[in-house]
């Protein structure tokens with residue numbers, strides 16, 4: 001399996017959730033775990049380019065697939081990814097717990113809808129929960145991310 | 153909040169999958185995992201074996217047959233939602249899919265997994281019933297085709313036997329008006345009540361232990377919804393009337 005462009009060993013324990021494999025075995029703790037039943041969305045990663053819940057996949061199921069997590073969006077010293085930049089500019093986060101999931105869902109969404117309507121934005125992030133922001137700034141961030149991505 | 157111990161199998165062919173299901177005790181099929189993995193994480197399901205069908209390329213097709221469209225067991229809900237053939241021949245299915253959970257869940261969840269799971273509030277189960285569709289089940293004992301009207305038994309209970317693999321679902325093409333409407337507490341939640349229409353056929357979901365066909369002129373006849381803290385029987389009956397009116401006007 002390839003994670004953020006790097007070949008990684010297969011998981012051996014079938015009980016290992018993909019979210020736990022990323023966090024505990026690979027040390028990629030940017031992927032957060034909130035509910036472990038698909039409801040909160042903070043564990044969202046890209047699986048062959050499409051956003052999925054990593055808490056609802058077994059790590060063994062990732063064999064041969066390509067994954068992307070929030071750590072892969074930008075290198076430590078490099079400029080931020082346009083979606084990260086937009087969330088920063090528009091205050092799309094407070095505590096940040098939900099943010100990795102919103103970022104990954106938004107990255108995939110904007111590839112498919114580079115110039116989304118407000119309704120499309122609302123639908124795209126409806127599956128991600130945030131206890132802090134009240135969503136207004138998150139919707140603004142996604143709109144700004146679309147602008148920045150089109151400029152990039 | 154972690155799965156119990158199980159043995160994992162990833163068969164490479166349908167033949168291998170059904171021979172595993174036929175020989176292993178307490179085995180469960182793992183499709184999209186969007187219902188099964190939460191049950192494992194909560195330890196509400198404790199299968200001894202999981203038979204993962206996600207590598208079965210044979211079951212990834214959407215194709216035309218017998219005046220309708222067949223959807224293989226590994227077709228994701230998100231793929232079916234935008235499939236041109238389904239949009240043209242069975243437009244109710246894409247409409248129903250848009251009400252299932254959220255886009256990210258639909259990227260992994262399968263159409264057939266929803267049918268096999270048989271949740272009473274499932275939009276897709278109601279769509280199969282109102283369209284008078286069928287499913288195909290295979291086991292080492294052979295293959296059988298089950299009509300929607302005979303398939304759903306009760307809450308998360310179908311006539312599928314533990315050794316059977318649901319290989320595909322078939323939805324007849326429709327020409328007349330189709331519509332689906334539901335009411336949920338929040339967008340993407342399971343519906344408190346819903347109605348699906350194909351021509352003059354009507355199915356209700358979320359109001360009994362399985363989807364039901366109903367008479368558009370008197371949709372609440374015989375309904376006895378259970379009482380839940382968030383939804384009284386009277387409120388549910390009210391929802392049914394409003395939703396039926398909405399889909400019959402479409």
Ligand SMILES: Cc1cc2nc3c(=O)[nH]c(=O)nc-3n(C[C@H](O)[C@H](O)[C@H](O)COP(=O)(O)OP(=O)(O)OC[C@H]3O[C@@H](n4cnc5c(N)ncnc54)[C@H](O)[C@@H]3O)c2cc1C
Pocket residue numbers: 037038039180181182183184185186187188189190205225251252253254257260261262263264265266268269271273274275276312316317318319340341342343
């Ligand atoms: C947050 C959230 C919200 C949701 N909201 C909705 C909603 O509004 N409406 C709705 O209908 N669903 C909803 N779901 C459930 C979702 O649609 C599931 O994808 C679906 O119920 C099951 O499909 P699956 O492919 O994920 O199946 P799995 O979870 O893999 O399997 C479900 C069950 O079906 C069996 N099974 C699956 N495929 C087969 C097969 N081919 N042959 C035999 N048995 C099989 C499994 O053994 C298991 O018992 C939601 C899920 C989540 C996480």
Ligand code: FES
Pocket residue numbers: 032033034035036037038039040041042043044053054055056
């Ligand atoms: S931890 Fe995966 S959706 Fe909440």
Ligand code: FES
Pocket residue numbers: 092093094095096097098099129130131132133
């Ligand atoms: S910023 Fe705190 S949960 Fe979203």
